Amino acid sequence: MCIDPEKSERSLEIYQKLIAEQQNQIRELEQKLQQERELRRELEAQIGTGTAFRAEGQLIQKIAETIPGLTYIYDLNKQCNIYVNDRSSQILGCTPEEIQHLGSQLFSTIMHPEDLAKVPGNVETLVKYEDHQIFEWEYRIRNARGEWRWLMSRDVIFSRNPDGSPQHLLGYAIDITDCKREARERNQLIASLEKSQEMYRTLIKYYPNGSVFVFDRDLRYSLVDGQGLARAGISKEQLEGKSLQETVPPEDLQLFESKYRAALAGEEHTFEYKYRDLIYSITVVPLKNDREEIFAGMVVSQEITEQKQADLSLQQVKKDLEIKFQKQSAVLKASNQQLREEIIEHWRAEEALRESQQQLELFFSQSLDGFLFMMLDEPIQWDDTVDKEKVLDGVFASEKVTKANDALVAIYGATKEEFMVKH
Structure with missing residues (x-):
């Protein structure tokens, strides 16, 4: 209340x-x-x-x-x-x-x-x-x-x-x-106020990693406490009863005064403030009574130095990862391009091989009178310096024939499959 x-x-x-x-x-x-x-x-x-x-x-x-x-x-x-x-x-x-x-x-x-x-x-x-x-x-x-x-x-x-x-x-x-x-009613209000202030003081006193300040319409602190004061090297005695002008550095007075007066006008503001080597998140809000009338303002200060440092480290890690990702992306892109080219080349080779096989099948499927054709699984010497009959006997005996045309198979009086099995 x-x-x-x-x-x-x-x-x-x-x-x-x-x-x-x-x-x-x-x-x-x-x-x-x-x-x-x-x-x-x-x-x-x-x-x-x-x-x-x-x-x-x-x-x-x-x-x-x-x-x-x-x-x-x-x-x-x-x-x-x-x-x-x-x-x-x-x-x-x-x-x-x-x-x-x-x-x-x-x-x-x-x-x-x-x-x-x-x-x-x-x-x-x-x-x-x-x-x-x-x-x-x-x-x-x-x-x-x-x-x-x-x-x-x-x-x-x-x-x-x-x-x-x-x-x-x-x-x-x-x-x-x-x-x-x-x-x-006044005595009850005073008793309630004293009780509330005691409760507020207890809560504020143990407010972790931060501080709470209550100021009146003259911008004078009426209540100051919190565990964050000691870390900042400040005691509540240095602030309670003092005005904003007496406690804030001159270069920051305009900033704080504008936020404080805005709170007394019903506005809420949150901003970051650096004090010495510490960074704080500061929220300034109005305080209202049970009739919704603004009678004071409150400042909640939370130290976020470690959080800001962690954020900076995270941003640096993110930046490094982005650089690595860009480099890896470039390498991957080049690899993908090379692989694509190899796949295309392989496909072209397969197409050429299929065309060659089709032409070869077409060639062997033709029966030309007087012409005998066969395909061997390895090269042989075939010229006037060799005994061609012996070479052929050796070819047939070693089962080196992989293809033969109809004219050649007909001489032996067998089918292509039988000829290939025999030879």
């Missing part, structure tokens, strides 16, 4: 701002009440206590109607509210008359039991206060819709009994339910 610390901080600022505004309003009310007290003393001196008290009530009512919170006067002797302004309808869903009708049963009826148990202790503390001191406390009230709402009250002693003990409390209450919820 991605968490936006900026949103959490804004929630805290809103909460603090709201509390500050309410405190300012209370201070203004206290100033008006102080003015009213002075006016009351003047009226008492002029026309008597009864008339002054009525004038005091009218003044308080006018003041109460002008402020956004719930204003009330609580009688400690009767344990009930003797005055509540009209804001009670907005905050509690009850009219001032309904609240006064509940009397001393108000707290037990609408206050949360856990907070009701604290009331006696709060009263015991408050009665020890001076007139100018303000008692502040928070508690839960169930409104007319059955919802539990958080209120914050600021009470001061308004009047005292003849024995000097507090009689009336003047109070001002505001609904802080939303602020409490935002504060709770």
Whole structure:
């Protein structure tokens, strides 16, 4: 889960701002009440206590109607509210008359039991206060819709009994339910963020052969770790809390800044970067919260020096093989051409031999009167210096005759096959 610390901080600022505004309003009310007290003393001196008290009530009512919170006067002797302004309808869903009708049963009826148990202790503390001191406390009230709402009250002693003990409390209450919820959500976010950061740190710390960097919108590193830092001769302390400009060589600043700002705009980029004798594959991506809002960027750096060297070696081997292949291809092409020529020459020789055999068969198949033909398996001497009859007898006796024409075979009164077997 991605968490936006900026949103959490804004929630805290809103909460603090709201509390500050309410405190300012209370201070203004206290100033008006102080003015009213002075006016009351003047009226008492002029026309008597009864008339002054009525004038005091009218003044308080006018003041109460002008402020956004719930204003009330609580009688400690009767344990009930003797005055509540009209804001009670907005905050509690009850009219001032309904609240006064509940009397001393108000707290037990609408206050949360856990907070009701604290009331006696709060009263015991408050009665020890001076007139100018303000008692502040928070508690839960169930409104007319059955919802539990958080209120914050600021009470001061308004009047005292003849024995000097507090009689009336003047109070001002505001609904802080939303602020409490935002504060709770903020605390949950902070706890979740701390847990996530711890998880991220653990994962990043053991990220093999690389490093991870998280940077904010000011391009300042908020998280740096990974096993690759040591190999590069860098510690996370050198980078965490530092800006990009403080950590990157000037000649590379423009490259990294453009990639970082692109990530904060929602883009992802991967590029190679050489640092000293090491080569890195760097990926820069945006980080988003659960509302898909970009609140930071992340850099994942993976050392690829050995891989690049292996790639270069592989490319060299490939180049060498291509050269060898080209050479072998040329040799093979020449060999193929020579073999082709030899095959063609052999084919031509076979064709010539077949033609010669066909012509020879045709020659021997002809029967020419007076001509005798035969073929021997080896040359013999045949001229006037030899006894030709003896030569022929020797030829026939040695079975050297491989072919004979019909005229020669006819002399012996046999077929060609019989003649060849005999001779």
